[in-house]
Amino acid sequence: MDAAVTVTDLVVHRGARRVLHEVGCSVPPGQVTGLLGPSGSGKSTLLRAVVGVQQVRSGSVTVLGRPAGSAALRSRVGYVTQAPSVYADLTVRENARYFAALYGRGAAEADAAIAAVGLSEAAGQLVEDLSGGQRGRASLACALVGEPELLVLDEPTVGLDPVLRVELWSRFHDLAAAGTTLIVSSHVMDEAGRCDRLLLLRDGRLLSDSTPAQLRTRTGTADLEEAFLSLVHASEGSGQVPA
Amino acid sequence: MTAGTTPRPTAPLSPRLTTATASRVLRQLRHDHRTVAMLLVLPSALLGLLYLIWSDVPTAPGQPETFDRIGLTMLGVFPFVVMFLVTSIAMLRERTSGTLERLLTTPLSRPDLLLGYGAAFGLAAAVQALVTVTVAVTAYDLDVAGPLALVVLIAVVDAALGVALGLLASAFARSEFQAVQFMPVIVLPQFFLCGLLVPREQLAGWLQAVSDVLPLTYAVEALREVGASTEATGTMWVDVGVVAGAALLALGLAAATLRRRTN
Numbered sequence: 001m002d003a004a005v006t007v008t009d010l011v012v013h014r015g016a017r018r019v020l021h022e023v024g025c026s027v028p029p030g031q032v033t034g035l036l037g038p039s040g041s042g043k044s045t046l047l048r049a050v051v052g053v054q055q056v057r058s059g060s061v062t063v064l065g066r067p068a069g070s071a072a073l074r075s076r077v078g079y080v081t082q083a084p085s086v087y088a089d090l091t092v093r094e095n096a097r098y099f100a101a102l103y104g105r106g107a108a109e110a111d112a113a114i115a116a117v118g119l120s121e122a123a124g125q126l127v128e129d130l131s132g133g134q135r136g137r138a139s140l141a142c143a144l145v146g147e148p149e150l151l152v153l154d155e156p157t158v159g160l161d162p163v164l165r166v167e168l169w170s171r172f173h174d175l176a177a178a179g180t181t182l183i184v185s186s187h188v189m190d191e192a193g194r195c196d197r198l199l200l201l202r203d204g205r206l207l208s209d210s211t212p213a214q215l216r217t218r219t220g221t222a223d224l225e226e227a228f229l230s231l232v233h234a235s236e237g238s239g240q241v242p243a
Numbered sequence: 244m245t246a247g248t249t250p251r252p253t254a255p256l257s258p259r260l261t262t263a264t265a266s267r268v269l270r271q272l273r274h275d276h277r278t279v280a281m282l283l284v285l286p287s288a289l290l291g292l293l294y295l296i297w298s299d300v301p302t303a304p305g306q307p308e309t310f311d312r313i314g315l316t317m318l319g320v321f322p323f324v325v326m327f328l329v330t331s332i333a334m335l336r337e338r339t340s341g342t343l344e345r346l347l348t349t350p351l352s353r354p355d356l357l358l359g360y361g362a363a364f365g366l367a368a369a370v371q372a373l374v375t376v377t378v379a380v381t382a383y384d385l386d387v388a389g390p391l392a393l394v395v396l397i398a399v400v401d402a403a404l405g406v407a408l409g410l411l412a413s414a415f416a417r418s419e420f421q422a423v424q425f426m427p428v429i430v431l432p433q434f435f436l437c438g439l440l441v442p443r444e445q446l447a448g449w450l451q452a453v454s455d456v457l458p459l460t461y462a463v464e465a466l467r468e469v470g471a472s473t474e475a476t477g478t479m480w481v482d483v484g485v486v487a488g489a490a491l492l493a494l495g496l497a498a499a500t501l502r503r504r505t506n
Contacts, residue, residue: 013506014506015506048344051348052348052503052504053344053347053348053503053504053505054504054505054506055504055505055506056504069503069504074348074349074350075349075350077348078348079345079348081341081344081345083340083341084341085340085341085342085344085345086342087267087271087340087342088340089271089274089275090267090270090271090274094267094270098263098264098267099349101259101260101263102260102263102346102349102350102351103349103350104350126274142345146349
């Protein structure tokens, strides 16, 4: 099966600084791919390149068979930024209905998306009156409402209580089971084990592109956090990324 | 989930998405009661102040009342200034809150977004102009020879110009501080040179030339035409056309400066 997203030799500069160094990876369709790495490693930049809002220096990003950011992709790709990007002076329902309209969907889909993130009871509240976690979920609802084939989520579980986090992850897997491709970034390594596939990013370089099981085998440790550390040591020790 | 759906092509302009965006902007406005109150009341209140300032100043025989001249001009200046400010701040908020970046990943096109803003604030300006014109002719005895509907029309076109320039200016503002300061940069020179302070014929040649390319000049001339003749004049329609054209040009430039890919 063709990859949903293929990144080839992607180089991104921000000012004089190079934030992504010839990153290459592929994201299989219908799975949850985790993009893991510490804060400042370039995760958000890579995700922005995938949704086509990042200026890139060189390299290519192909999404669902087309160059990232193509007009035809805009109804097929959903993007949730790290900071909740919804209108604080509108209610949850008004936000969801606006984004539903942009994707050619109606009020019923908007209500379903709100229910899917567990915000039905807060649907009539202004977003500015919600807690941080609720705002994040409102933002997620506005992406779900378009029923995208590729869902790009930048740190969607930050600030959520553990119960909600587990619920959201099971929701992600439900979506993947139904055929949606998900890319989920996180800086929390304990979320790595929930992913079907893992991309490990550090200082703008891709350290690993594998399944959690492969990563454990390769590094000889059951703990993914330790696996990540051993990859970091290996790359620093040899100056080479382990194959 | 919808892996089998065919992609909908994104049209450069979609009336449906423009309408959805305009109604979203109006909904945001509706939740902000104080802004709505200020939009509706402030121009009338300021016009009242101008009325009081000139109410006891005698005018030379045969000359129009000073308030009639200035008050009428202000009916065009208020919507321009207010909508410029409101729009540039609203667009800056889209930028800083991340909603703009998100919108650019949806099927909404850039012209849809900008026209949606134009339609929403144009509608708000129409309501504002109706209130201000009604108050001006009833409470302040503003004397207008021509039809009042034309005054409202010119006010709305002025507002559209303010919206378009506000959208364009917001592209060059990194912060609210900068956005607010674009107001005097864009608005005051046009106000100084529009012929209200000093008749345009008395300006130095080069200042007249500058005045000739500033759209507010035509808005003010259009209002004077309505103030002086009982029927719509050809000059007035040309003026309205020039202001509307300038608004469209600014909107086009705003769309061109709205980058989908940023750093």
